[in-house]
Amino acid sequence: MxxxxxxxxxxxxxxxxxxxxxxxxxxxxxxxxxxxxxxxxxxxxxxxxxxxxDKRGLLAAVVHQMDSDMAARAQMIGATAGNDWQALLAEGAAYIEMALDPEVQRIVLLDGPAVLGDPSQWPSQGSCLQATRQTVERLIAKGIVRPVDPEAAARLLCGAALNAALWIAASDNPKTVLPKAIEAFSCLASGFLVKAV
Amino acid sequence: MxxxxxxxxxxxxxxxxxxxxxxxxxxxxxxxxxxxxxxxxxxxxxxxxxxxxDKRGLLAAVVHQMDSDMAARAQMIGATAGNDWQALLAEGAAYIEMALDPEVQRIVLLDGPAVLGDPSQWPSQGSCLQATRQTVERLIAKGIVRPVDPEAAARLLCGAALNAALWIAASDNPKTVLPKAIEAFSCLASGFLVKAV
DNA sequence: TAATTTGACATACGGCGCGTATGTCTGATA
DNA sequence: TATCAGACATACGCGCCGTATGTCAAATTA
CATH class of the missing domain: 1.10.10.60 (Homeodomain-like)
Incomplete structure (x- = not known):
């Protein structure tokens, strides 16, 4: 038929x-x-x-698909964490790991921003950015995180995670530097805590 | 003649x-x-x-020039700070402000990585990255900053600063979000301190 | 200084890839 | 069944990159 x-x-x-x-x-x-x-x-x-x-439109569609997948994954991982703070750390680590995928790097992290402009302007809102911001907002409401601008905090955290991923991917042996990156990320993030760990 | x-x-x-x-x-x-x-x-x-x-070679030359300028500027600003910790914060703020320049954004931050690959692989070593890493190493040696991997710390800090700049540039009124970004950056960076502020 | 060589740059050519205009044929509509 | 709409194919023009070839001034050598 x-x-x-x-x-x-x-x-x-x-x-x-x-x-x-x-x-x-x-x-x-x-x-x-x-x-x-x-x-x-x-x-x-x-x-x-x-x-x-046009060609850009096709790239936009591809990016949107990948971005949505990443958002869904980040959301899931955040939901399974013990508490909100651990959710934030877990999301960051997840983002770093996802960004290790060569497809994600090339399309979402390199060509995407260069061709389509800043990710925060994308319809999909930049996947992880959205999830991270929501988590930060919850943490601020609970008094766990200092009352900084949630958007700013989310952008900085995602940016740090992204660059960590690029660094790892470019390094000779990703396996050894990955834990270093995640440890450094945890340190960084803890700067947002009201009381230090 | x-x-x-x-x-x-x-x-x-x-x-x-x-x-x-x-x-x-x-x-x-x-x-x-x-x-x-x-x-x-x-x-x-x-x-x-x-x-x-070829065309890439020309872009590389342009990026190298801009990158060198940025490195020199970061070095200067770091040198005039009161102490090493303030130098780190000042360098971060300086990086954010430099990244607000549309030329820097378009060429060094967007097209550069997309065409030439990860900045850390560039001959110029990624300007700010170098300066930041040296500052971090000094701070670790003095026991002010936790003994994390200096390279990792530098990459995360620069990545955070970079994304802050992209965020500011894309925002409606950069003047109001710039201080928010710098405040958030200071919080983040303080996570590296041995004892919290 | 005159002849020769080097090389920095201009000119000419071929090919590829994008975007658009036009054509075609299948599935929807009455 | 006849007509229409629209999804996709085909054909064309234009611009741009990279290379091969040409040219002329500056450097070199005798």
Whole structure:
């Protein structure tokens, strides 16, 4: 039987996003050819421009998907922590680990900001940023964390985690530096506590 | 009188770097045309490829220049601070303020990492990173800061400062959020102290 | 100083990739 | 069943990068 119209369209969108995710991660955004990646998905550039407008639009869709995945994961990890403070630390560690994925680094952390602009302006709000900010707000309300600007705190924490991840990924043996990074992150974060550990 | 050979060459290099800096900051790396920016400098693409190899080489030269300027500035500011701890905070604040410059953001913080890779792999070592790391090492030696990995601490601090700058720049009224960012940064950094403030 | 060489830069060429305009064919609608 | 709409394919033009080749002034040597 013939498929519904919207059905195949959604399939094609998914195929294009998947191919783009692979191509962008593999060759980088600039070097990825639209002809190649659409062919990889069994389609042509016509489908691409019809669905996403232009190359940037495709990147935006890919970033949105990855960002949403990361947000969901961060949310889960935060929810399973013992208390809110540990949730914050766990989210940070999770973010560092997620950022170790080469796909995440290349697409979300490097090409994404360069092509689409600052992550906080993205529709998805920058995944981890959102989760971190909410956690910080809870901690401030409970008097555990100093009354700093939650947005500022979240941005700084995520920024620290992100750079930690880039550092680890660029290092010779990631296994040994990962714990150092997480320890340093914990130290840093503890600066927000009302009373020191 | 006829100019020396090396002299004019150095002049041309400077003119190209200056034009590139302007073009990259204005249009972004990808959208900047080599023909246009070389014409702006009164030269052609021939000079460019002879001096810098390719477009990436030109960006690297521009980044190196800006990075060196930033390092020198950070060094100066750190040196004029009362003590080492205040030097660290001052360097962080200085980094945030420098990163508010649109040219720095676009070229050093966005396109630079996307095109050239992680800043810590750059020949210039990532300006502020170097200065921050040295300051952290001094503070650890004096027992003021906990014995964390200096490299990790420097990366986290610089990452936090960088993201603070991106946040401020994207905000509606930078003037009001700048102090919030600096306050949050001080809190964060104090997490590294042996005894809390 | 005159001839020769070097090399910094200009010019010319080929190819690729993006974006748009136009065409086509299938699934929806009446 | 006939018409329409829209998702996707095809065709075209333009701009830009990188390289190969040419040129001319400055440096070198005798």
């Amino acid at each position: 013939a498929k519904r119209r919207a059905e195949t369209m959604e399939e094609n969108r998914s195929k294009l996003i998947a191919a783009a995710r692979k191509a962008f991660a593999d060759k980088g955004y600039a070097a990825a050819s639209m002809d190649d990646l659409t062919a990889e998905a069994g389609l042509t550039r016509g489908a691409l421009y019809h669905n996403f407008g | 006829a100019k020396r050979r090396a002299e004019t060459m150095e002049e041309n290099r400077s003119k190209l770097i200056a034009a590139a800096r302007k073009a990259f900051a204005d249009k972004g790396y990808a959208a900047a045309s080599m023909d246009d920016l070389t014409a702006e400098a009164g030269l052609t693409r021939g000079a460019l490829y002879h001096n810098f190899g």
